[in-house]
Each structure stands twice: as structure tokens, then as C-alpha cells.
Amino acid sequence: MSLDWIYYAISWILLRWHALWDSIGISEDRVLGTNWSWILAIVFLVVTLRVILFPVFVKQIKSQRAMQALQPKVKELQEKHKGDRETLQKEMMELYRTEKANPLMGCLPMFLQIPVFLGLFHVLRRLSPNNDLKTLYGWTEEQFRSAAEAALFTAPLPGQFGHSDSDLAQLGASNGVTVKIIAGVLVLIMMATTYLTSRQMILKTGWAEDPQQKMIQRLMLYGIPASLLISGALFPIGVVIYWVVNNLFSLAQQQWVLRKFPPPPMANAKTGSSARPASGAAGKSGAKNPVQPATRGLFGRKQAEPEPQSPVVDTKALAPKPGAKPVNPKKGARPASKPKG
Template sequence: MDTIASLFSFITWPVSWVIVQFHKLYGAIFGPDTGWAWGLSIVSLVVLIRICLIPLFVKQIKSTRNMQVLQPKMKAIQERYKSDKQRQSEEMMKLYKETGTNPLSSCLPIIAQSPFFFALYHVLSAIASNKKIGVIDQSLLDSARQAHIFGAPLAAKFMDSADKVDALGASLTDVRVVTAIMIVMMSASQFFTQRQLMTKNVDLTVKTPYMQQQKMLMYIFPLIFAVMGINFPVGVLVYWLTTNVWTMGQQMYVINQNPTPGSKAQEQYLGRLLKGVTAHGEVRGRTRRNTVKRIVAKGPDRNDIERKFVTGLAKLGLAPQEDGTVVKSDTAVADADGGAAQRRQQPKRQTKAKRQTGTGHQGGGKDDDSSESAPKTSLNKKTPQDEKPKPAGKSASGSSRQAKSGQRKGPQRPKHPSKK
């Protein structure tokens, strides 16, 4: 870890300078040598970095959603060019270019944070070794070494020896208890962040391998951070726990205000929006009007949740407009399905028995009467007329029957002796 941190030593000076500036502010309030002053300085560093990374976070959301939408097409390309890996890669790149999707965009916030993370690790390691680094001089170094967070020094680690912890003015038990609690909280926040993404902000109507990958990461990432956490100083654990909590809150806000179409979060959001329209008779807020505007623009391509929302507006006698507002309309119910032509109601197909029964009653009435009024002949005696073929469409009972498929109507030719 120290070797990796040294690769980012070029950013050590800016990171140490930012921490010192925040330390001056909090030191005037809580005291320069307290854990609150140094701990809040690290938290403020995280907040500053995450605010600067908000544009990348927006890109991450768009990229993640585009990847979810493209999964069926990507799977079709993989199956079509299963034996040609080069053509498969070319088609994938073509698909990304046409849709403006970058697979690496989902990792941009983590990649952008990495230099600051390792630079902070390098600074805290220098403090633990009593070495000057960046703008931290000897007086600031002594102050940082005296700072404790719930009895654990900023530069102490879970795996440190008792002698090293004693040199920092703390007990090994306090350090391990504090670091263990912070590691558990760090892993739990990572798990909850990924879980709320999978359970609330994913289109459940599309089953793709991407969802399975995200589900695996939901369990793998917390384990990775738990294993790595035992080698992190307390100050780095504060940094990572803060950034996880920030990510969780930021994602919760996005899920509530701009959910993925077709997800459970969208159903809850449109339910709240419908209640608001019911209470006020209008769409309040620019964000909500933009949501209605997108639903109107989709037309017949709306998903089931969006159709349900438009139908709910129609029951109130309201019709959504292209500008995101709603107006009273008598034809709202007819337009509730997004302007799509209503399907024609096809008559139910009768069974074969019902069709034959109906045909027999229609065409067999006269035949039944004639058969009853015809004179009865003596039994076991056949006349030449009886041997003549009966007219097509009439049976002995007088009911007409259709010829079987593949047979000629009327009298059948006798089979040749060789074909019997």
C-alpha cells in the first residue's frame, strides 16, 4: 500500500494544504490538538472532493442506465457473433458509439477519487512515522499525532503492534475496537448503497447478465473493503466512511427524484406525483414537470408504470401536456393509453363441437322431418335406390356434415385393389 501511495506523491502537497486550511478553521472552534479538529478536516476534504465530482456522478448515472438498456442488444450481438470475437468487439464498439455510451463512465467517480485517497494515506503514514510531508511542518505533525478519535490516533491501524500504538499515546484495545467498528460501518454502507440500487432503481422487466454482475458486486465489494480496511489508518477509514455515506445519500436523492424507467422507484415516484396532482390540481416544481414532459414525449412507447400514471390522471379528468402541465379534458380517458389505437375486440372462436351442432340445426331441420315422414321399408332388405350414394351434405339423420380435410366432397372413388 505504501508503494502505491508513493506513486501519487505529486498530489500530496495539495491534499495536505487543504487539510491544514480546514484544520485552522476547526482548530479555532474545538482546539488545534483535538481529534474533532483533524477528523472534521478530513471529512471536509471528502465533501469538497465529492462536490467537485458531481458532474462525473451524473455521467455515471447516465452510463449505468444506458448499459441496462443496451444489455439485450449486447446479448444478441454476443450470440450472433459467438465464433468471431473480433467482429463481436467491432459491433459492440459500434453500438456504444451510436448510443453515446461509455462503459468506463460508471467507474469514473472511483477512479477520480483514487489519487486523493492514496495521497491522504501517504500523509497519514508520514504522520505515523513522525515525518514532515507537504505543508505539514513539525508543529502540525506533533498536533496531528496527539489527535485521537474516540481514543484511537489518526495514524493508527488495526494491525499495528502494541509498541507502535503506545508511541502514539493510545492502547491497542481502543485502536482495534474503533477500527473494527469503522470497518463494519464502511462495509455496511457500501452494501446498502449497492442494494438500494439493485432493489429500487433497476428495470425489473429486463433480465440481463448485467443485473447478475451487479448482484455479485453487492456482496464482493464490502468483503474487499473489509479485508483492506484492517491496513487503513483511522484517518483513511474516516475518509472512506464519509465518502460511502455521501454516495449513499446522493444515490438516495437521485433514486427519489429521477428514478430509472420501469423500476420500483419510478412506481413510487409517480405515485407521489399523482397524489400531489390530486391534492393541488396541477404539477408543481420544474423537476416534476420535466418528468411529465418526458412521459408525454414517449407516446405509445411508455412502460406499464407510466401508462398507469396517465390513466390515473385521466380518471381525474386531466390530460398531460407537452410542456409538463395538466389540463382538464373530457377526452382524457380515451387518450389514457398514450394515443395508441384501441385494439379491436375479436369474437371468441367456437369449438368444433359447437360449430357442427350449429350447422346441423341450421341445415338439418327439413331432413329430419322428411326422414320421419318417409315410409319405412322392411328390415334387412336393400333396394337399388338404397345402394345409390346419398347427396353431399346430408347424413342418415338429416344433419349436414363437412368433409374431412384432404378428402373430396361428394361420393368417393373406390380404392384400387392394389392400394387396399
């Protein structure tokens, strides 16, 4: 299947934003060694795609909430079919089908962005002065030349960390070491923001009880950022900029959605913890010293019930009255008072 339609779509969005910044007076000349019109075009390519994918992102959040609500039932199935993995998987699939929950929906936005990433990767890689197909995917020769010479702090946007000095020289880089430093720093930022994006969501929603879901969470949290350490050397600098901006956009978007629509309390509650009694319950009952039930303290340890307190003795009431006959302490019993009348 040809991916030309993706290359045309990515090129069209990128060129429209570049034309907009150029029309409002952002010069293509380098300022601080940077062609800001092309950098802003990449940034707003991210904004455009994230606005288009926002409904999918909302569905992702709803699916994650549905999966959280099913965690108690999932745990029951795990206890019921412990040791029988095949039956457990069948029962869980039936549960997801009945409750209309999709475990893979949480990864859907990432999957939808893969074609965009591949399209931008292909478009930027072809920006070489030696490429004769300059007008491919709707580009003009002037646009092709301008993008091929664009740079971030003197590092060419089509340049890669893994490029040789000769390859970087063909792209117009004056110092290959500077390009590698800039590319290396961007790759590290890409790894860090990818990790933080996954970590933010897991901290807010908690680790899944389903082994399959938990494996996906671990892959997204640790596996993908670690893989970028190697694959990032093959990405053009413009693609790394796209990835970093996309991660920063995701962090802000997730923070806003999670704050506006917080996860249900059960998502962060630990199994076996009991709710604390309301502070106003004792006051409503009218009892001065209600008996407190056993509660679980920090780390889930059961706290002992409070020991019964001895009654308070009024020493003034027991003191002998003035003029009264003293009582012999050696006698074992107190003399009974005579009945009146």
C-alpha cells in the same frame, strides 16, 4: 511517476479545513477522547472532493441511463450471436460506439477517488513521532505534532487494526485493545456502507443484460466489500473515517439524484411482461361487459380468459300471471300463441 502533487493537494485541503475549525473555536483538546478539529477536517475533505467530482457523478448517471436504454438491443445481439462470444463483443462495442455509451463510465467516480484515497493513506501513515520529515508536503512541525496525537475515542488517527501494541504505544495509545475494537467496528461499518452504496444503485437501475456490465456490478456489490475485510486492517483509522463518510455522502447523493431523476420504466420492467390496459378504457368504449384480453399475472404466468357468463334470467317475467291457465310441465313444447286479428 511521482505522486507528490497528490500528497501536497490532500495536505493543503486537510490543513485548510483544520485551520478553519481551529479559528472558529473548536479546541484541539480531546472531548470524549476525540480531537474533533481533525475529525471535521477529514469529513470536510470528503465534502470538498465530492463537490469537485459532482459533474463526473452526473455523467455517471447519464451513462447508466444510456446503458439501460440499450438493453433491448444488447439482448437482441446476445440472441443473434449466441455461442459466438468474439462476434458478440465486436457487435456490442460497435453499438456502444454508435450510441456514444461508455460501459466504464459507471466506475469513473470510483477510479478518480483512488488517487485521493492513496494520498490520504500516505499522508496519515507518515504521522509518526519517529518521522524526522515533519515539514514535508507543506506541514509545520506544530501541525504534524497535533495530527500525530489526534484520536477518535482515544484511538490514534494514524493507528491501524493490524498495528502491534508497541506500535500503538508509540502513537500515544494507552490501551491497544480499545484501539483494535474501535478500528474493527469502523472497518465493519466501512464494509456495510460500501455494500449499501452499490446495492442502492443496482436496485434502482436493475441488473445489466451485458455480461461485462453484470460482472462489474457483481464485483462492486460483493467483491469490494469482501476485500475490505482483509485490507481494512492495514488502513489508518483516519482513512477508514474518510471511507465511511464518503460512503454516507454517496448514499445521500444517489438517493437525491435517483429521486429527482428516476430511471426510465424499462429499467425495472421484466422481459416479456405486458402493459396492463388502462382502467378507463372500458368506460370510454361504452360497453357494459367488455371482453378482457389475456394478461400476465404476478411472476409472468399467463392468466386464463374469463369464462362467458350465462345471461341473467328474470324470474318475475316467467312467473304465471293471475288467472292464467297453468302449463303442463310434462309437455315438451310450449303452445304457440295465436296470431292476432
